[in-house]
Structures are given as structure tokens and as C-alpha cells.
Amino acid sequence: MSLIAPQLILILGVIVFMSSVLQHLVKKNRTAISLYALQSGAIAILLTGAGDFSTIAIIAIVVTAAVKVILAPYFLARLVRRNQLRFSSTTYLSSPETLLVLALIVALSFSHYFAPLANLSPESPTLVLLSLASFFISLFLLVNKKGALSQMLGILSVENSIVAFALFTGLEQSPALELGITFDILVWVAIATVFISMLYRQFGSLDVTLMKNLSDTTL
């Protein structure tokens, strides 16, 4: 992180966190995808701060940026355009209730339960906890939103939060392993996008509450 000014690191950390929060509140799918791209962009800039400019490290940064900032949002935007999925799915909780839960998640993340994790980075404990809060908020997105696309964005946002956490705590992996993880994500995005298209064809909607074909008691 030494190559990036502390103020910029803080701003990027806040972007990662706020993108996760805003994912809960936006009404349009395009906005949600843009937020993910913005979050990924912040992660890509943070990756350059590690100070490793070997060939493999540069490739890892470029590939990560290409996959997360360009390819994944492109796949998702095309999916939205093709299926005219303009508006984001509804939530189980109302907006005020959602905000209340988000506040509780942030409070929990900054509570003494996760103090040992904050201690992993004595110089920026707030950023560590902010990325942890972003992680939990993204997990909450998965259970609060009723749409398959939102679930997909939630998982990608969870992954971004983990990368931010790793960067803030100095636990980032070697560039070769980063490449492996990014490749994994690329395949995941491709598969999930295909699945979302197939789900839309089968159900005529991406609302996961319509998926009621499987049950332990249905005959």
C-alpha cells in the first residue's frame, strides 16, 4: 500500500464500502452493475499500491482489472439489455428496515468481536473493519434481494470485499495465485451469466421467490 497516498487509500476503501451499501438501495440494474464496476476499479487501483511491478504482477493487475472492471460488467450489462431487465429486484425488507440492518452490520463489524482482525493492520484498522463490513453487507445483499442478478452481484461484491480485506491486512497472494483466483472468477461470471439467461427463459423472471419447484414436502 506504500505507493499510494494514505488519503487515496482511504477514499478507495470508502468506495468499496459505499458500493456495497448502495447496491441495497439502487433501483436500476444498470446502476447496480456500474457500482460493481466502480468497486472493482477501486480494487484494481489498490492492487497497484502493493508496489510489486514484476511482469507477472503487472499481468495479474491488468487481468484483474480487465475481468472485474470491463468483462464482468459487460457480460451483465448485455444480459440486462437482452432481457430488458431494467429494474432491480425487490427486497424482502423495506428501505428503512434495510438501512437499519446495514447500520447493525457496521456496528457489529466495528465491535470487539472483530477487534483481533482490526489488529492485523495497526496502521489502518478502520479500513480493515470497513472492508469486513463491506463483506457482511454484500452477504446481506444475497439474502435481502429477490433477484438472481442481485445475488450474482452480491457474490462478486463479497469477493471484492475479501480482496480489499487482504490488501488492507497485507495478506494479498502472490501474483500467480491472484491470476488463478481471477481466472476462477471469470469462469464463475461466465457460468452464472449463462445460468441467469437460462433461468429467465424458464421462469420468465429473475425473481428467485418464483423458484418453488423443489421442496422436502411437496408431492
Added chain:
Amino acid sequence: MTTLLILLSTPLLAALLSVIARKSLVLDIVAILTTGLELGAALVLAQRASIATQTYNGAFSIDAFGAIVICTVAIIGFFTALYSVGYLREEVSKGIIGFRRVREYFVLVHLFLFAMFFAVVTTAPILLWIAVEATTLATAFLVSFYNKRSAMEAAWKYLIINSVGLLLGFLGTLLYFTAFRDAGGAEFVTWDMLRASAGAIDPLVAKIGFVMVLIGYGTKIGLAPMHTWKPDAYSKAPTPVVALFSGALLNVALLALLRFKGVTDLALHSNFTQYLLIGFGLFTILVAGLIIFTQWNYKRLLAYSSIEHAGIMVLGFGFGGVGTFAALLHMIYHSLAKSSLFFCAGNIFLKYSSTKIENVRGLLTTLPTTTILFFTAFLAVVGLPPFGIFMTELYIIIAGFALHPYVAAAAVFGLALVFVGFLRHVTGLAYGDAPSEVAPGESNYLTVVPSLTLLIILILLGLYVPEEIRTLLHAAASSI
């Protein structure tokens, strides 16, 4: 190194050959020959690992525990390939699927096998995570194989639940690397390095890390309450794939979890992991025992049986000592018995074209051989003597009574629930009048031989455990 290369490169080569194949016969031959080769390589590697842990260039390693898991994956892989040939042939002849789907099936199965082998032999926890995630990606399209609404639903749940679980596992894995952060970091963290530096991990961080890893790999294992994907995926995926899920993937995920348990125990010097494993194991058994009563689908029934057995194994590992040894042996027995049971379930599905229990009647008259195999495997799975599972469950319970008698008693109650629930559903299948449109007779010999052979191996291993396997089991038990 050559044998390991054969083990890892063969499934990749098989996937490639399957991609370019233009005839079903080629796909079948490639599947049987390559999985046979993998089985041979796995047995050679296991034999070597029974003498000492085999390490290759620091990147790959096979210890006793890894050898046991590799062998179960290879054995189930081989018999699944054999069974798949017969099973898919029937589906093609019925017009359910065409050549392209068969090709897609074999490509994905070979990639699935590669990911499992790689997960076991890699020395890096992060590569293990990538490989386990790859198993999800390779099999997602296998769960949605039949392209029906319900299959799509099951596949989506499978993808999302497992991905979330594994992301938690990823975060947990990273937390273990804090041991190297203060020392300037490490390019390639291996299990040996983690174990050697376990003392440098903050105990609270290790606890948080293990909880996340437990949830992550526990999702893949199917521990309650993260088990919800399992009945759905098991009921919708092609039956041979489900045999691989239950007989192979479960063991790989258990290996991942127990590797972290070993590191955490070294970091904490306490019973933290033991209590968590016991808690999750018992809860899983009880949940499976209660839900099994309400089942209406025999593949879901078997899925809950797999969940129950995952709980039994985790409970055994939690109890430790003789419980660990018994849980390892249970892993082998369960792989053999459950795969055999799923193959029989596949035969029933081929004959009745339904997975609903109420639609299956008169099995004894329509599929006499499969029925005998099914009931034999059923008796083995529910843990009746003289099958090996009876002994392993008994040892796990004895280990439990020595440490936590109330937990052991609750586990016995859970096992009894599963037995009664299972028996209640299964007996109805055999008797009654078969529907008039169901013609008697087995589909083909390839759908019977794998199940029969696995049961023979299971019975023989129940009567006598060869010295090499015992050595592996003892070495593996002492390393967990």
C-alpha cells in the same frame, strides 16, 4: 512424479479427447480407459504413501490421508464412468438426451475428477480452494443437465450456496496466512509451512478463520444448516454424477476441512475445533434424521442419508482418538455403499422414469437384481451388521460415550431416526404391483456390474482390512 503426472494429466486429456470425439463409442472407451488408468495411478501412489509421505517439487504431496481420499475418488470415478456408459446409453435410446449432451457430460465429469485430484495433491491451501471452487463450476451444468425448471432451480441454488460458502472459506484461509505476514510474507504458503508457523497465528484470528473455513467447506460437505443445496442438486443431477458427489467430493471437502483443523489445533492447543465439529456433526445427524421422514423422492432420501453420514464422520473426527480412525474407515465404507446405492437408484429411475417414491412399486418383479443390490446397499448404509459401517458407527459412538455421553446418546437417537425413516420409505418400493407400462428386466449389464462390484469390495473390506490400508488409516488418523 510420473505416476502423479499420470493421475493429474489423464482426466485433462480425457476431457480434451471427449471434446473432439464424434462418436459415443469413443466417449465410452475414453471414459473407461482413462478412469481405469487414474485408478491404477491412485493405487500406486497410495501404496507409496503407505510407506512415507510423497512430495513432488514442493508443489504436490500425498500423505496417508490424501492417499485414502485419492483412492476413493479414483475408485468411485472408475465405477461411475463404467455406470455412466450404461446409464447414458439408456437415456439416449429413450431420446431423453442426444450425443452432444453425452459429450458435454463426459467432458465435465473428467474436469470434475481433475479438480478433485488436484485439490487433494496440492500443497497450497489457496490452490486447494481454487480446485474445490472448480468442482462447483465443473458440475453446475451437470446439475442442470436435463434443462428442466426444477433442474435450473437446483443448479442455481447449488452455484450460489456453494459459492457463498467457499468465499467464506477463502476469507478464512487468508486469515491463516497472518502467520507469515509479520515475517515479510511468503510467495507460496504450503500446509507444512502453515503447520510449522501455526504458533504465530493470533488465537482469536485462528478461531475466526476456522469458523469461516468450517462454514465454507462445511457447505460443500453438506453439514446442517448449510446442507440445503444437497437434496435439490442430488435429486436433479444425473444419478452417476450424484454418486461422485456423495462418494468422492464429500471426502475431498472433508480433507480440506481437516487440514485446517490440524493447523488450528496447533495454533490454539485447545478443544475449540473439537467442540465445533461435534456440534455441527450432531446437529447434522439430527436434522437429517428428522427431515428424512417427510421425503417423497428417493434421490432426496439418499441425499439426506449422505448428509447424515457427513454428520457421523464429522462427529467421529470431533471425538478424536478411535473416533478419528473409525471416521476415516467410515469414509471409505460410505463411498462404496452410497455410490452403489445411487447406481441402483439410477436403475430404478431408468425403469420407472420417476424419482417419486409413490410411483415406484413392485421393484422385486421389475428389477430383481437391482432390488437385491439396493437392499444390500441400504442395509450397509444404515449400519446393520455385518457391514463395516456398523463397526465404524459403533466405534464412533463408543468414542463419544467416553468423552461426551449425552452427545453420543443424542447421536444414537439420530441414527435410529434415520434408520426408521429410511426403512419406512424403502420397504414400500419393493412390494406391490408394478405399473403395467413398466417392463421387467434390467436395462443393461453395465448398470448392474458397478453396483455389484462396489458391494463386493464393501463386504470384503468389512470382513478384512488389508495391512496397507490399515497402515494408511493409522498414519492418517495420527496426522489429523
